[in-house]
Amino acid sequence: MLEQLLIFTRGGLILWTCKELGNALKGSPIDTLIRSCLLEERSGDASYNYDAPGVAYTLKWTFLNELGLIFVAVYQRILNLLYVDDLLSMVKREFSQMYDPKRTVYNDFDDIFRQLRKEAEARAEEMKKSKQAPKPVGNVSRKQGQAAAQKAGLEGGVKQKNGASGKDGGDGGDGDFAKGRKSENGYSNGMGIEESHAAGVVKNKENGSSENGAFDVNKLQKLRSKGGKKPDNVSKASKVEPKKKVTKKNRVWDEKPSESKLDFTDPVDERGDENIAVMADQGESMMDKEEIVSSESEAEEDEETEKDNKGNAKKKGWFSSMFQSIAGKANLEKSDLEPALKALKDRLMTKNVAEEIAEKLCESVAASLEGKKQASFTRISSTVQTAMEEALVRILTPRRSIDILRDVHVAKEQGKPYVVVFVGVNGVGKSTNLAKVAYWLLQHKITVMMAACDTFRSGAVEQLRTHARRLQIPIFEKGYEKDPAIVANEAIQEATRNGSDVVLVDTAGRMQDNEPLMRALSKLINLNNPDLVLFVGEALVGNDAVDQLSKFSQKLADLSTSPNTRLIDGILLTKFDTIDDKVGAALSMVYISGAPVMFVGCGQSYTDLKKLNVKSIVNTLLK
Structure with missing residues (x-):
């Protein structure tokens, strides 16, 4: 049974709801749909599942972009109603005929909807019955089919020996059965017996009777004769004078190297302690520097391309494209948008965006543009480009505050340390970026303490200890083979006692499919309830970013023991200086998780950490 059907504008004004249904929806499925799906450019999806305590809804929707209307149907997920899509399309068609921008009440639509729902339900029942009803087969027709099969099989066997196509081209009661069969040589069913026989002989001759296992000796002789000739590039290369041999220089051995050249360890005091004398100071962090992005966009090709019958790209005529841009198009259709969207999808994939994400984005942009009126003096490609740019900015712009300094001061006023947990797969640079x-x-004059909770990897505690010595900050460690959740809990208690403002928790790298380590990570997060869970991911990954983040979030949700499930809160993107313009991993990670990119690692020194510039990323993705 349908729970509710709503019609509202893109501005949020509800124009009509079905009073006949009268079901009060539990939770807030419509608000969640708008916030988590429509605003996140997931409107190209077929449906959305909403889960709340004691209820599970499925929501389907459709747009009327020409009038700026949204139609949403809500029903219990267990019912799996088949007529909802048909009902939404009929409601959209009928409501568009009576829509008036000045009206806000449509009580007269109740009777129309009641009739439309009956039609949709009746049509769904008919389709269901037609699929379930078996087709009757008589005894006579069965005998004719068996006789035709035997006849066709015998004739086909004879023809295959003679090199023919093995088809029955004659007329009679067995003609339909013969037409339904497919020959091995692939000739059309309309060909006669003699014609197919001749065609088969010619084909076997051209193929050198390869179907019978024979080999053409003439071809072998031709290949040998070709192989005997030296190619032109080889003869040309032989004429080139050989380069002079480079002689190796003698190595000068330094029998008494200075100790300063060989000593790369941190300085120690006279007592032999491991405390560093001077704190590592490498200048101002890039986090506090604003990145300037040029607002000038690169010039694009003015003429659209289309594909001919052979699949080659050709440019539209100057007059037709110019006339369409001047006159505009009444309503954009999906067929008009497909060429531009395909080019955009290919461009996003070349920038390392996951294929699944690029396809969903293009579907969402198509859903938002379909039916809209194209403005004059604009091309479809530029319209699609603008819509995609707006969608990317909406996705990459954080929906909540990511000001960690403010959150640290709020936690300090409450008398507790601000806890950040770094998680991720192996080798992405968690410890380095934690430093x-x-x-x-x-x-920023904030006291920090490190917690060495990577008790799994050999050398992890020593690596973090080295960073702590260089930065002159305390570190809490308990060695290896300890429970990381207990170590983190004791570290937070120690930070509360000594007055540290922030606790940075380093965890072991783990693959998303490693069940024991994922269970240990879930225990650490549930036990300590950190203020921020940062997923550290590489900017080099493409499709794997989707798998990593989706499985990390799924495991944390499945293994959670508390009612308030903690998922990924933010993303730290590492090795950003190694990817040139392949910045698509940032888009893939944000799209699949909904978490913002809070830090970007772009080098090997402590200062190489900066914020994500949304405008720069969008320009790079679309140029």
């Missing part, structure tokens, strides 16, 4: 975040916080 970069610590260096940035120290520059």
Whole structure:
């Protein structure tokens, strides 16, 4: 049974709801749909599942972009109603005929909707019965089919020996059965017996009777004769004078190297302690520097391309494209948008955006543009480009505050440390970027303590200890083979006692499919309830970014023991300086998780940490 059907504008004004249904929806499925699906450019999806305590809804929707209307149907997920899509299209068609922008009440639409729902339900029942009813087969027709099969099989066997196509081209009661069969040589069913026989002989001759296992000796002789000739490039290369041999220089051995050249360790005092004498100071962190992005966009090709019958790209005529841009188009259709969207999808994939994400984005942009009136003096490609740019800005712009410094001061006023947990797969640079975040916080006069909770990887505690010595900050460690959740809990208690403002928790790298380590990570998060869970991911990954983040979030949700499930709160993107313009991993990660990119690692020193510039990323993706 349908729970509710709503019609509202893109501005949020509800024009009509079905009073006949009268069901009060539990939770807020419509608000969640708008916030989590429509505003996140997921409107190209077929449906949306909403889960709340004691209820599970499925929501389907359609747009009327020409009038700026949205039609949403809500029903219980267990019912799986088949007529909802048909009902939405009929409601959209009928309501568009009576819509008036000045009206806000449509009580007269109740009777129309009641009739439309009956028609949709009746049509769905008919389709269901037609699929379930078996087709009757008589005894006579069965005998004719068996006789035709035997006859066709015998004739086909004879023809295959003679090189023919093995088809029955004659007329009679067995003609339909013969037409339904497909020959091995692939000739059309309309060909006669003699014609197919001749065609088959010619084909076998051209193919060198390869179907019978024979080999053409003439071809072998031709290949040998070709192989005997030297190619032109080889003869030309032989004429080139050989380069002079480079002689190796003698190595000069330094028998008494200075100790300063060989000593790369941190300085120690005379007592032999591991405390560093001077804190590592490498200047101001890039987090506090504003990146300037040029607003000038690169010039694009003015003429649209289309594909001919052979699949080659050709440019439209100057007059036709210019006339369409001047006159505009009444309503954009999906067929008009497909060429531009395909070009955009290919461009996004070349920038390392996951194929699944690029396809969903293009579907969402098509859903938002279909039916809209194209403005004059604009091309379809530029219209699609503008819509995609707006969609990317909406996705990459954080929906909540990511000001960590403000959150740290709020936690300090409450008398507790601000806890950040770094998670991710192996080898992405969690410990190194944890040290970069610590260096940035120290520059803002915030006291930091590190917690070495990577008790799995050999050398992880020593690596973090080295960063702590260089930054002159305390570190809490308990060695290896300890429960990381207990170590993190004790570290937070120690930070509360000594008055540290921030606790940075380093965890072991783990693959998203490693069940024991994922269970340990879930325990650490549930036990300590950190203020921020940062997923550290590489900017080099493409499709794997989707798999990593989706499985990390799914495992944290499945293994959670608390009612308030904690998922990924933010993303730290590493190795951003190694990808040139392949910045698509940032888009893929944000789209699949909904978490913002809070830090970007772009080098090997402590200062190489900066914010994500949304405008720069969007320009890079679309240029």
